[in-house]
Amino acid sequence: MAASEIDFGLLAGDGIATRSAKAGETIFKEGDEAQQLFVIKSGEVRIQAGNRTLAELSTNHIFGEMALIDDAPRSATAIAKTDVELVPISEKQFLFLVSQTPFFALKVMRVLARRLRATNKTF
């Protein structure tokens, strides 16, 4: 999936507050309430539903955007595959980015569209 993912590196610049997770650590669980999405500043993250891996994502990719978009609980579990450094984006920041930077909105749409295509293909 990495080749088709969208680069959100601009949101993960130096000096921005980050959150770390150790390899194997759960970042969030399916069903959790959602307060933020994450940009991967370094490392790799596995997204899974039950035992099924939905995606493996690396630097400059985002995850956790779905629950923020539709105000529903987390649809999947995110686990640090390696030690990772993440930039959390709050719902407020997300709405600001969408409203002020249309290009950001389009990039998020592209992520969703590609995941939907990828999911449909695995049927």
Place this chain on the structure above:
Amino acid sequence: MAASEIDFGLLAGDGIATRSAKAGETIFKEGDEAQQLFVIKSGEVRIQAGNRTLAELSTNHIFGEMALIDDAPRSATAIAKTDVELVPISEKQFLFLVSQTPFFALKVMRVLARRLRATNKTF
């Protein structure tokens, strides 16, 4: 799916140019080049990939947005389930709406997120 879909009725007001299709008519086919998305002004549309129905959509819902978002061929086939009246939204209009009306961008994201959740659930 209808209950969880987002209302795009504002884009389908009176006086806006429409396209009609008869029940059973193919609106676009998987693999086609994409120039527009559609708002359903009246009637019902079935979205299918091969013989598998992905969604059945009715008045004020959109379809065909994926190919516009990621500049790829149509990922599914759209067939008029009943006689339908559609409002076509060109790529240029779509980009204008995204850039000028953040709420539109969020609504499109919500459509994608809900379809992704629905698809993941059918595994």
